[in-house]
Amino acid sequence: MLPGSTSTSARVARLRGRVGLYFVAALSVLAGMTDAIGFMATGDFVSFMSGNTTRLAVSLGAGELAPILRIGAVLLAFVVGNALGVVIARLSGRRPCPLLLIIAALLGLAALLPSTLQLPALVSAVTAMGMINAVVEEVNGLPIGLTYVTGALSRFGRGLGRALLGERRQGWRVQLIPWTGMFVGAVLGVLLEQAFDLAALLFSALLAAALGVISLKIPRRWQLRYMPR
Template sequence: MASDSSHPASPDQDHRLSAHRHNRVGLVLVAGLSVLAGMTDAIGFLSAGDYVSFMSGNTTRLAVAIALGDSATLLRLLLIISLFVVGNALGIVVARLSGRQALPLLLLTAGLLAAAAGWSVGSLPGAVLLPLIAAVLAMGMINAAVEQVNGQSVGLTYVTGALSRLGRGLGRWLLGARHPDWLMQATPWIGMLGGAIVGAWLQHHLGLMALFASSGWAALIGLASLLIPRRWQLHYMPR
């Protein structure tokens, strides 16, 4: 009788396989959320002339407004930046109160974006400013959905840090380091770029109503997060 040549996986192999799946799922989640950020940012920028997730750009614009004495732009950008900080704080609070699960956070994000899109319909008072406020809060909040993957920090609504970490990883690789983890930093950049392209196209055809697409995407990611093991979500999210 022929002997069975198959062997059960060793504990070390099981651990490596689980870690690989954990990292891969985390990167998919980062990509999806970066698409959301890019999409929403492009819609907000084309509709109101302001970024809703890219606060580095808004900070530079704020500095220019201060230097030029443009008080109207200065006050608007101060409001946007402050709301983004508040949104991040709210994201942490919601995540902590919900037991550090992504679904409640992303459903609330979807609700804010849907409210923003709905308010823009019918030329209601504040038909641009109020949707902008809701979108900025939403973009601040989603940063609490994922903070790290495989021990590496990731940014969802900004990519300067990701590109910097990507470049530093490339430098170490050129010097002989062969750990490929730094390549994951390309994920949020690619996601935001692709999302911004989609968002720009949608805004061109729908205006601020394109935020309904952002809302639907946020809800879809939230529902998909139910498939992620709880212990993995705890590793991704801020403590």
């Protein structure tokens, strides 16, 4: 390969990575906003399944049937959402826009359902948050988690430890991007829920739809790299 083409490829890779990380940040804002709204309105986590797993164990220990069934439905919805996200992404040719529009529809449905149907609304929102994980799975080979940041903080911490030991490895700093996005989104979600209750999920739906439209501007080859087989 000629030196000029090598430098061009490197510039393209850097630009692809930068665009991907901006996209990840926006998706993380969406996830954090939705999780905060759902948690404040229903008392259940919408994307934080580690917390729901602990709550399920506590309910099992206490023998509380209703919470067991409710949290079990939430965990199942999240798994199904992840599976559907992969299937829809594959059927749509690994394009984020169709997936994000379906996510927007599910969040809109959750926002518009009457308060008497809180559990179906919660399941709809959780399914959407499961699906969002298929929108971006990696950026320039770095694994990305959109609805959970424990892994991101762990990878950042381990990278920091290696840096303190004098090892030079790339990519660990960017793990703070999904954490920051989720935190900012959660703050926005709190403010929105205080004003609109569960109907605040309409803002999540609008953001998901907007990101779907924005994703159309991302070069097709880059989309395929963000959504690997």
